[in-house]
Amino acid sequence: MLNGMQIDKKFIESLRFLSQTSRILTQPLQKGELISTILEESLKLSEADLVSLVMLDQGRAPDDVYVMSPGAKKKLHLDPEDFDFNDQGCEMSVPCDLNENDVWNSFFKEKLDRRFACRLRLPLFFKNKWAGHLDFYSQDSSCFEKENMVDFLKALADSFSLAYENAEMRELVQKKTFENRLLIDTSQMLANVLEQDEVLAAIAEALKLVVDYDGISIYLLKDDGYLYAIHSKGYDDPEYENLLRDKLGEGLVGWAAETGQGVVVDDVSKDSRYIIARNSTKSELVVPIKLKDRVIGVFNIESDRENAYNEHDLDLLSTFAAKSAIAIERASLYRELVMKRQLDQEVSIARSIQKTFLPRRKLELEGFDIAGINISSRQVGGDYFDYIKIEEGQTGLVIADVSGKGIPASLIMASFRASLIAEIRNNYAIRAIMQKVNRLLTESLDHGNFVTAVYGVLDNKSKIFTYSNAGHFPPILVDKDGHTIELKEGGLAFGIEPEVRYEERPIGLHDGDILIFFTDGVTEAQNSEGDQFETDRMVDIVSKNRDKTAEEIAHTIVDAINQFKDPDFILDDLTIMILKVVT
Incomplete structure (x- = not known):
């Protein structure tokens, strides 16, 4: 019991x-x-x-x-x-x-x-x-x-x-409430941020609160078809730094961008699409970033554990991507706008500097009327002309054209001008000046860049112009009877071969003669039928307007080019210099 x-x-x-x-x-x-x-x-x-x-x-x-x-x-x-x-x-x-x-x-x-x-x-x-x-x-x-x-x-x-x-x-329930609150807070925060780096860092930080990761990369799809990681964290191995770029359709990131679908990969070693970018990655979650059904980028998060992500994480990351798309696009546009403004400012400064390379005032020479016009196809260009006082009664005249356009061409032109003026001060012989300038440019220019130029010295007392032509369009001398002479004597364009022998030639000028210096922007202007303006048309305009001043003749040529060319044709840099012999 x-x-x-x-x-x-x-x-x-x-x-x-x-x-x-x-x-x-x-x-x-x-x-x-x-x-x-x-x-x-x-x-x-x-x-x-x-x-x-x-x-x-x-x-x-x-x-x-x-x-x-x-x-x-x-x-x-x-x-x-x-x-x-x-x-x-x-x-x-x-x-x-x-x-x-x-x-x-x-x-x-x-x-x-x-x-x-x-x-x-x-x-x-x-x-x-x-x-x-x-x-x-x-x-x-x-x-x-x-x-x-x-x-x-x-x-x-x-x-x-x-x-x-x-x-x-x-x-x-608590997690869902927190996720919804976080999405709302993140959306509100992103609405007030414009800097791209701040936007991406805020997205990555907020995301880690609800979907843990060991590595994250946010890609944007560029016009070249590549996806570039504009924000990444957890990719510390420099060996894989260059792999944070994927081509559309390649790798899991490229696949998500191409298909517009997200994917959960439990074990990356068993997925043939995976491209290694982290040695320790075991699983991955990738979703596209869409703006109005257009893929603009990709979210990619990686974990050092297998089976780290599930369908709920996929849905959550997709929601984050949707909420972030507008902010990322806005930040990208803002970044482009800021960069454009900075570039415009830099180009404006470059243009102001380049203007100082051109004649600032009309050159007064007894017995001569001289004028020039320089019009760049962009804000800065590669054309150049100048009048350089050498000594009493002698004036250097130069016109030049750099291969290429824009800021690179303007920088080469600045280098050419500095080299030319330095050599003019050290030498009187034109051929020696040309040879030294060519040697300097050949040493400093990249392969494929070159400068064509004509440099000469005008003796206004004897009315003799001695020149040398470095591969430039030959200036054209039009006498009072309409006959023409091309000034071809010289040698190769600057920057092609280091050792070039340049010849020089004197030419006598007479009352009524008009000497036309120009760059290819003048003669290569095209009309709607594909015909070029060419030198004959320019010479004809000069002959018909020989009674006008040098400045008026130059502007008449420019006006004729604008009337001739197709409205959609983009002019190259255009430079004209007119030297007229007057009594």
Whole structure:
């Protein structure tokens, strides 16, 4: 009778303990708190030597096992490939003997230096799906044989399953609320930021609060068909720095941009599209950034864990991409606008400097009327003309044209002008000046760049013009009767060969003569039929307007070119210099 009363008392104590534990588990605990509680209470109720908890992560094999023994609680890392978590077998809910070859016995021997003789494995079900197991280990082969012990432990496992499922639901609601709040806050913040670097850094920082990553790269699709990483973090190996650029259709990033679809990759080593950019990456999540169904870029996040991302993460990142698209596009346009303004300012300064290279005032020479016009196809150009006072009664005249256009051409022209003026001050012989300028330019110019030029000295007393032509369009002398002479004497254009011998030639000028200097922008202007303006047309205009001043003749030629050319034809740099002999 006493023995029966003792059994009943033990039964009642266990039942009371189970009831108390169930009440604890029904409290709104976080998942981590629940895991600690179930391990502690299971150890007390079962009197086992060790309790372990294994839970599948949304159906995927876990990376860790939680264990507790008297006085110790640990989380042990495991290799999922060493265990078959889907093999529930006959071991479930029934105490069984273990041998030394049991995979879990071997695992605990390796990790804890302990072996066990008996195990009771209880299944855990979340939402009616098997989700793991709660294991009780004992070094006594007759473990868990106390009456009703297995039933109590089953009830405890069921209580934990229900509590954990409720905790997951609470966590999901809290996470969803947080994600929505974060999306709203991020959208509001992005609406007030224009700097591209700030926009991208804010997006990356906000995203990490809801989708963890070890590496992130945000790409923009450029007109050349390549995706360029305009923001990245976690790519510290310089070996892969140049790989943060993908061609449309290549790699996971290129695939997402081409198809307009996102993708979750559980194991990058098994996906042929993956291009390695981080040695430690195990899984990846990629989504396109779309603006009105147009792909403008790609979000790419990488993890050092396999199976790090799921469909919910894909949806969340896609929402982030949609919210970010307008801000990224706006920041890109703002960046382009700022850069354009800076470039315009720099070009304006360059144009102002270049203007100082041209004659600032009309040259007054007794017996001559001289004028010039310089019109750049862009704000700065590669054409140049000047009048250079050498000594009393002698004036240097120069016209030049650099291969290319824009700022590069203007920089080469500045170098040519400096070299020419320096040599004019050191030498009087024209051929020597030409040879030294050519040598200097050949040494400094990249292959394929060159300068054509005509330089000569006008003696206004003797009315003799001595010149040398470095591969330039020959100036044309039109006499009072309309006859023409081309000034061809000289040598190669500057910058092609280092050692070139230049010839010079004097030519006498007479009353009524008009000498026309010009660049290819004059003669190569085209009409709608593809015909060029050419020198004959220019000479004819000069002949018909010879009674006008040099400045008027130059403007008449420019007016004729504008009337002749097709409205859609873009003129090259255009320069005209007119020297007229007057009585």
